[in-house]
Amino acid sequence: MNKITRLLDIQHPIIQGGMIWNSGWKLASAVSNNGGLGLLGSGSMYPDVLREHILKCKKATEKPFGVNLPLFYSDIEEHIKIIIEEKIPVVFTSAGSPKTYTSLLQGHGVRVVHVVSSLKFALKSEEAGVDAIVAEGFEAGGHNGIDETTTFCLIPNIKKHISLPVIAAGGIATGEQILAAQILGADGVQIGSRFAATVEASSHENFKQEIIKAKEGDTHLTLKELIPVRLIKNKFYYDVLKAYENNASQEELKQLLGRGRAKKGMFEGNLEEGELEIGQSSALIDSILSVDEVFKQLISEYQKALLFKYSL
């Protein structure tokens, strides 16, 4: 038991990232059933869809699971109401101020973990009274911070200045990397890409195939003028590059992005026009596995790495 497993009442300090269009009840319940913490990705769900996934997830597991809550989401108040009504034990909040909803949620017995990409925001989260933080490095898929601090540098720095439990995220897809993250100071890890390439992920099969095909250098952090996002370099990505070459304004970039690109790519499987959000760790992921298999693999890699005799 450590700070994170105690806080979240789970067996392994492994949290599955609540990725939009990937993290429905099947994925979250499978992760929780394996002793990790599954998260529903509410950022791509209307309130009634979120409620449905919560109810299905409760049927599929008796273990705790949580909800990822992007704070800029338009239906946020509705989501929070549902989370409280359904007595969800923990939410992972991101993309907004942790000051706004932390006390409200905690007042209803919901633990709050806030996702940050820098020490500055980690300190703000601590001040806002959150229960733990996720520190997410530059290598992570999807939305990302502007400082571009990598997992390898972010975790030790946050650990040095923060006493809250720290969950490392960004680039973690193997058991060796989990151990390395712990050595850098993490109490737990949040894993996204590896769980996106599972049978249980709700994303489109085309997208899963793209993840396992992706090699080093096939993702890039772009659209930094809007919100930085790490994507696979597909046609849409190169369209954005072309817009940059033509000195597109922020407004023109917004129009090019439009609405529904993430759904189109990850959920509908349109590999050319969609936004395919995935992390650098996709280069380390070669097969679509079941969540059971992922856990077996992570644990076996971790144990092996732990047994090796290191010396300086």
Added chain:
Amino acid sequence: MNKITRLLDIQHPIIQGGMIWNSGWKLASAVSNNGGLGLLGSGSMYPDVLREHILKCKKATEKPFGVNLPLFYSDIEEHIKIIIEEKIPVVFTSAGSPKTYTSLLQGHGVRVVHVVSSLKFALKSEEAGVDAIVAEGFEAGGHNGIDETTTFCLIPNIKKHISLPVIAAGGIATGEQILAAQILGADGVQIGSRFAATVEASSHENFKQEIIKAKEGDTHLTLKELIPVRLIKNKFYYDVLKAYENNASQEELKQLLGRGRAKKGMFEGNLEEGELEIGQSSALIDSILSVDEVFKQLISEYQKALLFKYSL
């Protein structure tokens, strides 16, 4: 003993990066005397200066030391001649094709370690017959690769596909990070920024003070159209940003960069107009130490990290 300590005939698998304007004979000999491998940074030395540093370094240590050799350097043939004449046991080559000089150097008994930032170039280096590779992540200071792969993702991927000894670089400034790099698959580490902020580094005191003042987010990878370089965000950096905002051409960026910016910043201590090349790990470096003290600290942090009981 491991692959790297055997190959380089050193006690600890710790290599000091051969950073231009920082890595003269004082730094290199102090690192070698501590059981690591010191490297002279020949990229900022005329041939006669390199010879002088080699001779002084030989007087200051009986242990092996090496030379870092940027392959695009104009005096490269002269440098290679000197290295062979002075029987330098190992060179670290970078910024060019490992095919060009590897056999020549090896034919004269010089071991060749090539610096890469991607798996693609690691495979090319293996093909070229180098003795080991340095795999340098996005968080590293100075010149960097275009794929932006971080240490956390680069090392496991290279280890998976390459059988040569691998030295991890980029972001490493603490003993915990050395252990983490080993767990990710590294046989040794190359450390830059931490050694730049030592008494023995030949860089200007002003620059050393900037390193220890730098916080997370204070460096950025820029000038990607020329050669990507990670710098402290000083006046020169913001001048580059302004040029981007005005849609500067590659030629205009080249003119803005001009010649001698790195010398001006790191060697002459002009913190406004100079190029201040340093890694993200500068956020973890709070004091200028002697090389002896750095080694003591790295070893003690490493041993402590090794004793901790990790579990999943």
